[in-house]
Amino acid sequence: xxxxxxxxYSSIRAAILDGSYGPGARLGEAELAQLTEASRTxxxxxxxxxxxxxxxxxxxxxxxxxSAFTADDLDEIYDLRMTLEAFAAGRAATRITAESTDRMxxxxxxxxxxxxxxxxxxxxxxxxAFHDIVREASASTRLTSMLAAVTQLPLMMRTFHRYxxxxxxxxxxxxxxxxxxxxxxxxxxxDAVMRSHVRAAKSVLLAALRADETxxxxxxxxxxxxxxx
Numbered sequence: 001x002x003x004x005x006x007x008x009y010s011s012i013r014a015a016i017l018d019g020s021y022g023p024g025a026r027l028g029e030a031e032l033a034q035l036t037e038a039s040r041t042x043x044x045x046x047x048x049x050x051x052x053x054x055x056x057x058x059x060x061x062x063x064x065x066x067s068a069f070t071a072d073d074l075d076e077i078y079d080l081r082m083t084l085e086a087f088a089a090g091r092a093a094t095r096i097t098a099e100s101t102d103r104m105x106x107x108x109x110x111x112x113x114x115x116x117x118x119x120x121x122x123x124x125x126x127x128x129a130f131h132d133i134v135r136e137a138s139a140s141t142r143l144t145s146m147l148a149a150v151t152q153l154p155l156m157m158r159t160f161h162r163y164x165x166x167x168x169x170x171x172x173x174x175x176x177x178x179x180x181x182x183x184x185x186x187x188x189x190x191d192a193v194m195r196s197h198v199r200a201a202k203s204v205l206l207a208a209l210r211a212d213e214t215x216x217x218x219x220x221x222x223x224x225x226x227x228x229x
Contacts, residue, residue, distance in 0.1 A: 005042035009049050011035060016055050016066055025070035027056065054149060071209045078202035081150040082195055084143065085131070089178065089194035090187040092137035100133050101183050107133075108175045115168045120160045123168070127160070130175060134182075134194075162208040170200055 012032055015021050032043045047064045050056040058064045069077075107130045114122035131151075135144050163171065174197035181189035 003042070004038040006047075008036040008038045008042045009046035012046055013050060013053075013055065016050070021066050023066055025066045026071055027064040027066065029063070054063045056085075069209070071206055074202070074205055074209055077150050078198060081147070082198040082202070084147050084150065085134075085198050086191045086194040088135050088138040088140070088143055088147065089182075090191040091140060091143070092134045093182050093187040093190040095139050095184050096134075096137035096182050097214075098183075101179055104112075104130055104133055104175075104179045104182070108172065108179065111175065112172050115160075115172065118192070120163075127171075129201045134178075152212070163204060167200075167204050171197070174200070 012021075012027070012035075015035070021027065026049065029040045029047075032047075033040050035092050036043060036046075046090060047056055047058060051058050051064075055067055056064050057067050081162050094197055107126045110126045111123050114120070114126065137198070138144070160168070178190060178193045178197065
């Protein structure tokens with residue numbers, strides 16, 4: 001039987017990742033207890049787990065809120081992710097099975113079909129499965145654990161919803177090339193493709209986040225002018 005804390009954790013995490021609770025949103029224990037059909041104690045423990053993952057900030061005497069990231073945060077996190085993902089791809093190249101690369105190729109088909117149909121949530125789900133195969137094939141629990149800490153931000157920002165058609169095509173090309181590098185068991189090639197892939201994603205998200213920050217500053221300034229006028 002699923003524990004109350006696990007149910008609370010899963011429900012709150014899903015609500016954050018699907019955008020129901022946006023960056024900076026307050027996470028009231030009473031509201032979350034009702035949402036998860038649990039008492040406040042498991043909700044409190046779930047929030048602590050999500051804080052460790054970087055999805056939630058728990059502030060003394062102020063409660064919890066969804067973490068909000070700046071462009072500088074994203075820049076740092078993606079540099080860390082690029083290094084770790086590339087290392088994982090290099091390790092995977094000498095360890096991955098043919099069955100795994102065949103499954104990755106199938107996921108490429110699924111992502112491209114979903115992108116063509118505009119089903120971006122399906123693209124994101126297949127993308128997670130694709131990268132999970134690489135991480136599993138790297139055969140390093142430490143590496144997988146470290147990667148978990150830097151892959152929450154793209155999930156929160158719903159990366160593929162910010163991609164233009166050219167960005168989606170470039171991402172698909174990287175996925176296809178990574179499968180080729182892994183099948184060739186070429187760790188240098190796999191490392192290089194993954195670096196390009198993550199760097200490209202970073203560029204798209206940085207541009208989007210900086211545009212959001214500019215819009216927020218402009219709106220705030222307009223509101224201040226309106227108040228003082």
